[in-house]
Amino acid sequence: MTRITFITADGAETTVDATVGDSVMRVARDANVPGIAAECGGAKMCATCHVYVDEAWFDRVGAAPEDEQDMLEFAASEARETSRLSCQITLSPDLDGLVVHLPESQI
């Protein structure tokens, strides 16, 4: 079991249990965490599952590859260095405790 903490733009925290192998997007949707729209269902096509990875975790998660960065430019909230599409982050055991921040808006 791994745990992920989502922090909204206004600071509200939700921590949920997750299964290794799931994407961060899937975990958020299954737990009804608000603020992840994920319209394309994880196909890296919609940019409505945008998150900012917490600085402390960014090295372990890694930066977005180039095609993901291109898609992030279409995100509703500004893309930053720590931006990722949460459907492209697959949970591994070393991501236990992961913290991600939700942007102000996905649409």
Place this chain on the structure above:
Amino acid sequence: MPLAPSDDQITIDALTWDPYPIYRRLRAEAPILRVNSIGRTILTKAADTRAVKDDPARFSSNDPTTPMARAFEAHTLMRKDGEAHMAERMAMAPTFSPKNLKTLWVPAYEKVLNDYLDRLPRDEVVDLFPALAGPLAARVLALILGLPGASDEDLQRWSQALIDGAGNFGYADEPFERVAKANKEMNALLEARVPQVKAAPDQTALSVMVNADRPIPMSQIVSNIKIAIGGGINEPRDALLTILFGLLTNPDQREALMESGEWNLAFEEGVRWVAPIQVSGRVALEDVEMRGVTIPKGDVVMTVQASANHDEELFDHPERFDVFRKKASHQSFGSGPHHCLGTHLARQTIGRIALPTIFERFPNMELVDPSKVVWKGFGFRGPLNLPVRLNG
């Protein structure tokens, strides 16, 4: 659990001309309803339409009861699921990459838009459907698909023939004859184009599919191009006309956007207000329980995104066009594995280019008479005309 209630009152005509009051009533009284005139179960609440589209394991896009296969002379990606669907979708996806949008399609759109605005007559009433929105959508699509030789008129005629053929639930002869002729013309054009894009590959949809390392079969390439012709013209056309109507009938909002430049808000609100594609069909692969009823295996459900976009749980006064409303997700581009491939293209071109350009060039544009604008459509919906005076 019981089956959903069924209805004998609602007619296709009523859904075609004035669906929103019906959907409002159904959201309140019967959000899952078997409508006998269309032989389908319609879902009108946002949570339900989204749940169905996000659940391809239980709700398939492969509805065998539509005339679509006959109209297209093939099975297209829209009607497929799982691996087969992804293979075809991914074959076309590179064309729509963010990089291609930015470097190729957005600049191409800007040029076509300005050319087509230049040729509009200035001092008489012009109907922006045939004079701008239709041809603009057709030309841009021709460039993206890799069919530069096809005329705007041909593309619009083929598109309408495909739509009428695929919607020919009465199986009348005329629409099938018209679409057969269109198919012949499209096949001939594609046959001529394939060697050309093989010789000189580019980022167009035809070229990307033909020149892939492991191309999908030619028959599928052809039918995917056709679906893009049938479905890639009317939505951007209807979206543009709908948004223009909204802004022209709400001068205060138009003024505010002229100041702020937030035209993307008008785009999102326009496609929410009147979704260019109003419904999406799915087939239940097993008995599914929802909201206290059983949707039986084999039932065809219509998820009505037009109604989801007016769900009072998400939107206050949903019937109003209000670009400044509180943000909430609309479903105009669908969701799940069939989520629209053209989403970003439509957003970038209509929202960020067409709207500011049109209102900057024609700041005094006026709608001649809002009551003369005719709205139509159950599956695809938009204004049939938009008569304006460009110089007010």
